[in-house]
Amino acid sequence: MSTTRLAWAAGLAILIVLPFITPTYFLHLLIQILIWAFIYTAWSLMGRFGFVSFGHGAFMGIGAYVPALLWSYWNVTPWLGIPLGVVLSGLLAIIIGYPCFRRRVIGHYFALVTLALSQVVLLSLIAAREITGGSLGFTQRAVGYSWYALQFPEKSYFYAIAVLLWLFGLAVWRRIDRGIGREALEAISEDEEAAASVGIDVLREKMRVTVISAALTALGGAVYGQYVMYLNPETVSGIAVSLQIVFAAIAGGVYSLFGPSVGALLTLSLTEGLRVWFGANFVGAANTIYGILLVLCIIFMPQGIVGTLQRPKGSSARRDIAWNWRKG
Amino acid sequence: MLSLAAVSAGYGSFQALFDVSLEVAQGEAVGIIGPNGAGKTTLMRVISGLIPMREGAMTLEGRSVGGLPAHRMVEAGIAHVPENRRLFPRLSVEENLRIGAFIPQARAHFAERLDWVFSLFPRLEERRGQLAGTLSGGEQQMCAIARALMSKPKVLLMDEPSAGLAPLVVQQVFDLVHKIRAEGLTVLIVEQNVQQVLEVVDRAYLLEVGAIKLAGSSAELKDNSFIRQSYMGL
Amino acid sequence: MDIYLLEAVINGILLGGVLALLALGLNLIFGVVDVIWIAYADIVMCAMYAIYFLYTGLSVPLPLAFLIAIIGAASLGVLVHLLIIAPVLNSAPLNQLLATGGLLFFLQSFATLLFGTDFRNIGVRLPVLEFATIYVSFARLIAFAVGLIGAIALYGFLKWTYLGIAIRALAQDRDIVGLMGVDPRRIYLVVSAIGGGLAGLAACLLALQYDVHPFIGNTFGPVIFMICVLGGLGNMIGGFVASFIISQIIAIGGYYSSTELSYVLAFTFFIVLMFIRPRGLFAR
Structure with a gap:
């Protein structure tokens, strides 16, 4: 057995044992970290190739709200609602992504178009306040333990779901990383015209990774929604969430398999730790320090934490995060 | 020197x-x-x-x-006329010359310097309001030289x-x-x-x-x- | 024409004045420093708090409070450049964007820490004017006029002063302005100060109309980015025109539906237009 396999086996064993030995509070934190790690990993599928989306808040919001609303108002099981939300997000990714790539909306322009998308979803959710409760949010109709409603009062169920989700995210990341698609995408991110001239279907490769990234993000949003039950537009969509995704993924590092997960682990433990430390007396103190750390991280560790610790293998050359972000 | x-x-x-x-x-x-x-x-x-x-x-x-x-x-x-002229294309000829006289000691004598470079390059005076990016190659070179001369270099x-x-x-x-x-x-x-x-x-x-x-x-x-x-x- | 619709249109034009001021500031910084300040609207928020506490807390006369806020915002602009932008000036554009994104988190959270999440109003009630049965808020009229004057003053500054010409020259070819005797680092500071000052000026106008709270930047920050992109990033005249287009969409959309949906409409309009003109409406 190779060392990598041994490490994987050990890691999995820890993940399996963990719910039996940790207090509920930590399990709650762990579930959140795993779900966000999955979402950050999904973002990095695009981000690592230089397509910096500030629109993933939109996909997450759709993924979370579609099944929640369908269940709470029309009694539709999340088993149908979740796939529907994922498909809708994928469609939205196509509607936005296709013309963007077609018309070569890149760099700052791509970032700001996707940012606008985040706002569209956020504001639509707030505007539909009759069913979403507007910016006050709403709580899903609870029925207790139910596989049909995908509701489990016991945290261990969601822990298992979150672990599986996270592993699924890593598997997708690895598949793209190992597939031929990656080389094509790297070629595209280096020089699009050159890539096209050697026969790479630039548009197809970009669309594929974008749709996968959006769909997975929606899936993450859905599981998050099922877990927390209470949904608020500001916590699952909009600029703040989009920025949070971009930050954490980049802070962790988007070139390595575990980079985004490390980003989730560190940023969430940090905010949670600061929150507990400061208590309820100093609202905002935790995020103040978080903001300072983010700026310092960007200035002093532009490669991300994992990237700073280990140079990316394979393409070896030192790169900045936004390798190929041409000035718009 | x-x-x-x-x-x-x-x-x-x-x-x-x-x-x-x-x-x-x-x-x-x-x-x-x-x-x-x-x-x-x-x-x-x-x-x-x-x-x-x-x-x-x-x-x-x-x-x-x-x-x-x-x-x-x-x-x-020291004034430098860079390779490829490097005029500021969306500034007018006169604005290019004005920026050439940016340093304080040149600013004070802007009007007389301008008259002087216009006497050297009468063509530029005709084009003073035109955007530098629209000049011909030779005119651009003149403008670039004139811009450098505006700082009264040694x-x-x-x-x-x-x-x-x-x-x-x-x-x-x-x-x-x-x-x-x-x-x-x-x-x-x-x-x-x-x-x-x-x-x-x-x-x-x-x-x-x-x-x-x-x-x-x-x-x-x-x-x-x-x-x-x-x-x-x- | 429906009299209320006309009112909405007029209010839209007046709103455009303030947005134009902010778009000018952001575009100036982008055009010269080549960095998008994601936290630009949060500098406005800081200045609004300054006005609030100076006026209601320390009983400073309003005009003086405004002046202090403008100077404070300009200094904040310089500080932001020195502490956050200068270290990442040669980094990848995304890192620059994220560095100012971190600033956004910081400013909003710090404001929450200091002032809580209460909505605060300076409590100055300006009259509503009536012109032949059309009601126009006086505060908005002032905002529009000042916005317009500010834009004209900035135009004059950039057009006719040595410093202004140097700023435009730097935006066109940053590598060789040194050969003209221009110190680029000094220009960056001047531009950051002007950008901050414009945010401060906008804060004065907004404080007359809106409550301040730590997250007020999130409500109009994205709109300003959108305007700048629509006008062509760095293109000040384009941004100026785009301000009025977007403010009309928001005003008329708000008349027919809700405020949120009018913003949804504006953002959607923006996204679709970017597909048609990927470098903005007024791309060179």
């Missing part, structure tokens, strides 16, 4: 200049010739402070100016003033160099057009792979068999 002693410079890990020493006397016109990639432009950029000097010394009128940033060099009296650096211009216009540009010399300016000029530049300068240096290979008066260089073979195709 201007003197460089054992100057070295480069970009990152690449060294472009090795121990370059040269001397330009007051009122003199000196040429720097050499093949593509010899480091001629780098040398100009080092003198005008765009690229920091790594080693060596540089003095202007006996005062050390080595290591000063570009905007300080202008104040010290030494004028010119990097490939004839590049990309039609033969007739090239001749006009070299005539301009004569005119500028007649005004008492010291000129250091980089050129690939060896034959023509040797007509306007007093002396020249041959730069190859970042080092001075040969130096001499124009007359000497014109007769030098190596120069004649390698650079004049004779």
